[in-house]
Amino acid sequence: xxxxxxxxxxxxxxxxxxxxxxxxxxxxxxxxxxxxxxxxxxxxxxxxxxxxxxxxxxxxxxxxxxxxxxxxxxxxxxxxxxxxxxxxxxxxxxxxxxxxxxxxxxxxxxxxxxxxxxxxxxxxxxxxxxxxxxxxxxxxxxxxxxxxxxxxxxxxxxxxxxxxxxxxxxxxxxxxxxxxxxxxxxxxxxxxxxxxxxxxxxxxxxxxxxxxxxxxxxxxxxxxxxxxxxxxxxxxxxxxxxxxxxxxxxxxxxxx
Numbered sequence: 120x121x122x123x124x125x126x127x128x129x130x131x132x133x134x135x136x137x138x139x140x141x142x143x144x145x146x147x148x149x150x151x152x153x154x155x156x157x158x159x160x161x162x163x164x165x166x167x168x169x170x171x172x173x174x175x176x177x178x179x180x181x182x183x184x185x186x187x188x189x190x191x192x193x194x195x196x197x198x199x200x201x202x203x204x205x206x207x208x209x210x211x212x213x214x215x216x217x218x219x220x221x222x223x224x225x226x227x228x229x230x231x232x233x234x235x236x237x238x239x240x241x242x243x244x245x246x247x248x249x250x251x252x253x254x255x256x257x258x259x260x261x262x263x264x265x266x267x268x269x270x271x272x273x274x275x276x277x278x279x280x281x282x283x284x285x286x287x288x289x290x291x292x293x294x295x296x297x298x299x300x301x302x303x304x305x306x307x308x309x310x311x312x313x314x315x316x317x318x319x320x321x322x323x324x325x326x327x328x329x330x331x332x333x334x335x336x337x338x339x340x341x342x343x344x345x346x347x348x349x350x351x352x353x354x355x356x357x358x359x360x361x362x363x364x365x366x367x368x369x370x371x372x373x374x375x
Contacts, residue, residue: 153323154220154239156326163340166291175338190368195268227320247291291338298327
């Protein structure tokens with residue numbers, strides 16, 4: 120409806136119902152979403168697998184290819200000269216193979232929730248602060264110098280019977296570890312807010328506290344090299360042919 124102002128200009132008069140509708144349409148719908156961290160101990164990145172079992176450098180892991188279970192069976196003795204560590208790096212973010220199940224407030228459309236779940240599973244990063252890499256310079260040489268370990272490993276490799284063996288060859292240590300999101304339009308990486316249409320979803324991860332605690336318990340990530348027999352009959356360490364995400368790992372000693 121048009122009326123006149125004191126200056127004689129026409130002005131638009133908006134009724135209360137119309138004004139309320141305009142405000143409703145213009146306001147973002149702020150909602151909450153919850154990301155359940157499934158199989159957190161199996162998350163991995165280019166830096167390694169989350170070290171839930173707290174494997175130490177030089178640990179020998181027995182992977183049972185039938186039961187898909189793995190455990191440490193022994194550790195090799197390492198001299199100080201076998202180990203090196205990189206200088207600390209202030210911060211880095213690396214892509215993880217996250218596996219989240221997302222739920223959201225009841226009035227959030229399923230399509231929006233599904234879009235967020237897909238985004239989190241493809242764009243969640245491990246953010247490391249003050250991290251350093253500790254590694255064995257030459258794992259095969261270190262094994263050969265430990266007579267007892269070398270003899271045991273050779274015996275196992277000659278009769279593997281459905282078992283594979285890894286040596287923990289490197290570890291990542293850091294002052295803190297948390298999840299962040301890879302940036303894209305509509306995503307606030309620091310606040311962990313995802314926007315889709317009229318919806319703005321604040322994201323909470325179920326395992327944030329566990330990640331923070333892990334940084335204070337010991338090495339956060341580990342990498343292993345696979346052990347096999349070289350043509351000359353010695354033990355050699357090569358890139359793994361196995362996906363550790365398929366295995367349940369623990370630190371306890373596995374019976375042979």
